[in-house]
Structure formats: structure tokens, C-alpha cells
Amino acid sequence: MGEIIKGKPVADSITEELIQEVELLSVRGITPKLAIVRVGARGDDLAYEKGALTKCKKVGIETQVVELAADITQDDFIAKLQELNNDASVNGMLIFRPLPQQLDESVIKYIISPEKDVDCFSPVNVGKMTEGDETGFPPCTPTAVMEILKFYDVDVKGKDVTVVGASMVVGKPVSILLLNEFATVTTCHIFTKDSAKMTKEADVVVVGVGVPRLVKENWVREGAVVIDVGINVDKDGNMCGDTDFDNIVDKAAMITPVPGGVGSVTTSILAKHVIKACKQQNHVNSKEIEAVMN
Ligand SMILES: Nc1nc(=O)c2c([nH]1)NC[C@@H]1CN(c3ccc(C(=O)N[C@@H](CCC(=O)O)C(=O)O)cc3)C=[N+]21
Numbered sequence: 001m002g003e004i005i006k007g008k009p010v011a012d013s014i015t016e017e018l019i020q021e022v023e024l025l026s027v028r029g030i031t032p033k034l035a036i037v038r039v040g041a042r043g044d045d046l047a048y049e050k051g052a053l054t055k056c057k058k059v060g061i062e063t064q065v066v067e068l069a070a071d072i073t074q075d076d077f078i079a080k081l082q083e084l085n086n087d088a089s090v091n092g093m094l095i096f097r098p099l100p101q102q103l104d105e106s107v108i109k110y111i112i113s114p115e116k117d118v119d120c121f122s123p124v125n126v127g128k129m130t131e132g133d134e135t136g137f138p139p140c141t142p143t144a145v146m147e148i149l150k151f152y153d154v155d156v157k158g159k160d161v162t163v164v165g166a167s168m169v170v171g172k173p174v175s176i177l178l179l180n181e182f183a184t185v186t187t188c189h190i191f192t193k194d195s196a197k198m199t200k201e202a203d204v205v206v207v208g209v210g211v212p213r214l215v216k217e218n219w220v221r222e223g224a225v226v227i228d229v230g231i232n233v234d235k236d237g238n239m240c241g242d243t244d245f246d247n248i249v250d251k252a253a254m255i256t257p258v259p260g261g262v263g264s265v266t267t268s269i270l271a272k273h274v275i276k277a278c279k280q281q282n283h284v285n286s287k288e289i290e291a292v293m294n
Pocket of ligand 1: 050094261262
């Protein structure tokens with residue numbers, strides 16, 4: 001039986017640290033604030049929003065949900081983002097994606113202020129992530145994957161890691177973050193000839209495609225580490241990941257469950273990024289705050 005590596009201990013350890021950071025900021029009269037920008041009311045946006053609001057409340061981060069009509073025009077949407085960019089009380093912004101058809105992401109991604117872009121929408125943050133510049137904000141879910149690997153002492157340096165999926169939300173950024181840690185990364189996508197062949201050879205498999213139970217037992221080698229980023233609802237209405245968990249769990253050395261795996265760490269990273277943004281905007285570093293306390 002492989003080890004089921006849960007997200008909760010990882011999330012709890014991050015949350016504990018963040019609660020302390022918020023307390024230290026409050027001594028200076030600073031309260032971090034996140035604005036969530038939601039267009040319409042898609043189910044998976046609402047699911048993420050609920051988790052994010054709960055986490056922020058627990059940590060002591062203020063929140064503002066900006067709910068916009070599903071048919072908002074591009075000009076009105078851009079005006080709203082600029083208003084939030086200019087609102088000094090807002091430290092971080094999370095814009096749910098994908099945006100509806102009439103909003104052109106290739107234009108909008110340049111509007112959000114990179115300093116407030118806590119989920120890596122801005123090309124500035126994509127660039128910083130790619131360079132390994134730690135002043136930026138890599139996206140929350142891929143960062144959660146890296147935090148889980150670190151927490152459970154999975155050192156990816158020199159390991160063969162296969163990522164299934166190449167989206168800008170999961171596959172591509174997680175591939176970059178893994179490469180930054182000197183993993184040998186293979187990224188599979190819809191034009192990959194044989195994804196199973198690539199995953200079978202990997203020491204670590206990361207899957208984020210949104211296809212329920214895509215990765216089967218025979219896609220994974222004995223003793224592999226499997227990180228499942230998928231959050232799906234199957235035809236029976238149960239939450240499931242992108243891996244056939246029940247049949248892989250005995251073969252893998254470690255595997256993340258769904259729910260209770262990567263998804264449960266994502267909101268902690270979001271909160272961490274809001275606090276980081278707040279500190280950067282107020283020109284404070286942790287050491288400085290500790291000095292004030294002592
Ligand atoms: N810019 C952007 N970044 C995103 O990461 C993003 C997005 N837009 N748009 C919507 C999708 C969907 N999504 C979910 C996240 C958590 C749950 C979820 O259910 N989370 C549970 C935990 C699930 C678990 O335990 O695995 C919770 O937070 O309590 C669902 C959906 C993020 N997305």
C-alpha cells in the first residue's frame with residue numbers, strides 16, 4: 001500500500017505561519033486584502049471562491065468579491081480592473097478564468113497590475129516564474145504541487161518527472177517550476193504520441209487535465225510518486241481526480257487523494273501570495289516586523 005499524501009498537514013503548516021504574519025502586520029496597522037473578480041456564476045469558480053473566502057477569513061485577510069455580469073463588455077471589465085489596480089486598500093487580485101468569450105484574455109492579461117496579480121495572469125509574472133525570480137507570483141495550484149512535494153521530502157532534483165497536461169493554469173507552469181528545481185521534465189499534451197509511455201518511465205507523475213480517472217494503473221510504474229491536480233465530478237456525482245486512485249494506490253509509493261490533496265493546499269498558497277503582495281506594497285520584510293515586536 002502506497003502512502004496517501006494529504007494536503008491538510010501542508011495547508012495547516014502554511015496557514016499557521018500566515019496567521020502569525022498577519023498578526024505582525026496588524027501591529028503596523030496593516031491588513032492584507034484580496035479582491036476576487038468573478039464574471040457570472042460558474043460552478044467551479046464558486047467552489048474556488050468559497051474555499052478562498054474561508055481560508056482568508058481564517059488567516060485574517062480581508063476580502064472583496066467583485067461580481068460582474070456574464071455579458072460585461074471588455075471596456076467595462078478593463079475599467080473595473082483599473083479601479084482595483086488603483087485602489088490602495090487592495091493588495092491582491094484573483095481573476096477567475098477562463099473569462100467569457102467577449103473578453104479577450106490576450107489584452108486583459110496586460111491590464112492587471114503585476115504587483116497585485118497573485119495567480120500569475122500577467123505575462124510579467126509568467127516571465128518572473130520562468131526566470132526563477134522570486135519577487136513574482138507563480139500560479140497557486142502549481143505552487144501547491146511544489147509545496148506538497150517539499151513537505152513530503154520528495155526531492156525532484158535529477159528525477160524524471162512527467163507532467164500530463166500543458167495548460168497555463170496547471171501543466172505548463174508546473175513543468176517550469178519543476179525544471180527550476182532541476183527535475184528532468186517531460187510534458188504531455190493532446191498531440192503527445194503516447195502519454196502512458198512517458199508516465200510509465202517517470203519517478204514522479206503530475207496530472208492536471210480535467211479528465212476523470214484518465215491515468216490508469218498501467219500508466220504508472222511501481223514505486224512512483226503520483227500528484228493528482230484534477231478536480232472533477234464523475235457521472236455518479238462524486239468528486240474525483242484525473243487518476244484512477246483506487247487501482248494506483250497499491251502500486252505507487254505516494255499518491256495525493258481527491259478531494260483532500262492538491263486542491264486543499266491551493267487556497268493556502270493564494271493567502272500566502274496576498275500577504276507577500278501586501279508586504280511588498282508596504283515595503284516591509286518579515287525581519288523588520290519582528291524587530292518592531294521585540
Ligand atoms: N485564475 C484561476 N485560477 C484557478 O485556479 C481557477 C480559476 N481561475 N477558475 C476556476 C478554477 C476551478 N478551481 C477550483 C479550485 C478549488 C476547488 C475546490 O473544490 N476546492 C476545495 C478543496 C478540494 C480538495 O480538497 O481537493 C476547497 O478549497 O475547499 C474547485 C475548483 C480553481 N480554478
